[in-house]
Amino acid sequence: MLLIQEHGFHGTPMSQIAKSSDVAIGTIYHYFPSKEVLILQLYDYCKQQMHSYIFDEMDKSLDYKEQFFLVFKCFCSFYRDHTDKFSFMEQFYSSPFFEIAQSKTSDGPYEENKLIDFLLRGIEVNALKKRDVCILSSAFIGVAVSFSKSVLYGKIKFEEKQLDDLIDIIWNGVKTT
Amino acid sequence: MLLIQEHGFHGTPMSQIAKSSDVAIGTIYHYFPSKEVLILQLYDYCKQQMHSYIFDEMDKSLDYKEQFFLVFKCFCSFYRDHTDKFSFMEQFYSSPFFEIAQSKTSDGPYEENKLIDFLLRGIEVNALKKRDVCILSSAFIGVAVSFSKSVLYGKIKFEEKQLDDLIDIIWNGVKTT
DNA sequence: TGCAACCGAATGAACGTTCAATTGACAGAT
DNA sequence: ATCTGTCAATTGAACGTTCATTCGGTTGCA
Numbered sequence: 001m002l003l004i005q006e007h008g009f010h011g012t013p014m015s016q017i018a019k020s021s022d023v024a025i026g027t028i029y030h031y032f033p034s035k036e037v038l039i040l041q042l043y044d045y046c047k048q049q050m051h052s053y054i055f056d057e058m059d060k061s062l063d064y065k066e067q068f069f070l071v072f073k074c075f076c077s078f079y080r081d082h083t084d085k086f087s088f089m090e091q092f093y094s095s096p097f098f099e100i101a102q103s104k105t106s107d108g109p110y111e112e113n114k115l116i117d118f119l120l121r122g123i124e125v126n127a128l129k130k131r132d133v134c135i136l137s138s139a140f141i142g143v144a145v146s147f148s149k150s151v152l153y154g155k156i157k158f159e160e161k162q163l164d165d166l167i168d169i170i171w172n173g174v175k176t177t
Numbered sequence: 178m179l180l181i182q183e184h185g186f187h188g189t190p191m192s193q194i195a196k197s198s199d200v201a202i203g204t205i206y207h208y209f210p211s212k213e214v215l216i217l218q219l220y221d222y223c224k225q226q227m228h229s230y231i232f233d234e235m236d237k238s239l240d241y242k243e244q245f246f247l248v249f250k251c252f253c254s255f256y257r258d259h260t261d262k263f264s265f266m267e268q269f270y271s272s273p274f275f276e277i278a279q280s281k282t283s284d285g286p287y288e289e290n291k292l293i294d295f296l297l298r299g300i301e302v303n304a305l306k307k308r309d310v311c312i313l314s315s316a317f318i319g320v321a322v323s324f325s326k327s328v329l330y331g332k333i334k335f336e337e338k339q340l341d342d343l344i345d346i347i348w349n350g351v352k353t354t
Numbered sequence: 355t356g357c358a359a360c361c362g363a364a365t366g367a368a369c370g371t372t373c374a375a376t377t378g379a380c381a382g383a384t
Numbered sequence: 385a386t387c388t389g390t391c392a393a394t395t396g397a398a399c400g401t402t403c404a405t406t407c408g409g410t411t412g413c414a
Contacts, residue, residue: 014403139324142319173348192370200394211371
């Protein structure tokens, strides 16, 4: 039911969603009161999926720098391996839906809470510069998203070398000297 | 005619565009063959506006680092001062329209050509690390956009200090050691 | 027998687009 | 000055389509 969102919210009619889910339109309305709620829930689902993808396999025995590298790579891998969800979420963030979602939860975009915890921990252990976490997460997420978009549009190939170069950049930016 | 795009492409009917422009619907169709073309042209317009806003006031007498700071600040200022265009463009990038626009020009998003020239120059004068420019511009734009979004959603205040912190991060990431 | 899940044709509103009619500005002729 | 023909600019009611949503009916399990 997730895969047809490549035509935009409004370019994807309920009839098509129904067809690709192999259910009738009526059935969808049995579970979701409206298209809006469906999209909102889809967003929650994606967020939670990404969340666990990235933070479930965090290995706390590594030192902070290695964890940082791992988390960053997980972000980018998730986006690469789930382009449907990535596109959907990016679309969602820049649409008026996002404000609706924001007003219903206190979360930021990109399920940042755990990321913010992670960055805060970096400051605590003196691995990251003492900066407003919003600034740090802006830098972190911004770079990951921008890279993933470039990969998605075929401007960059997702290669270990490119990714390493990028992590090197962001790490040098945020690490303590 | 630019200001009503805060409800999304599809949330903004031609009738509303007409009303807010104080013209009749028919008049719009006298100038634009379709809504799609209208949006595509609006995108070109925004891109060009941003482009000249940022690069027109570049001062080549400054050393590279100072130019870098200036350009970055211009990006962020443009986004702050033209939230309507910023929202529109972000929406555009993550919508299916973008692919259409891509197929008609060879430009990347964010009018990157001049930015890429600028970054290439940084490598030449040995101010920036020798890296794929796509990687460098990913980092540059990603951070600027992500910061601007945070400002737009009220998570960060646009203050000199925050901006300086952020530039410090990105600069430390990309500069030669 | 009851009830939840499921179906999809029917409904009505909203939208992009069309087009016949109107206006207004301008040039040349009188 | 006045008239006249031309043509681009403008108008908005009307059209046809598409879409989200509804609802009366069906299925299948407990």
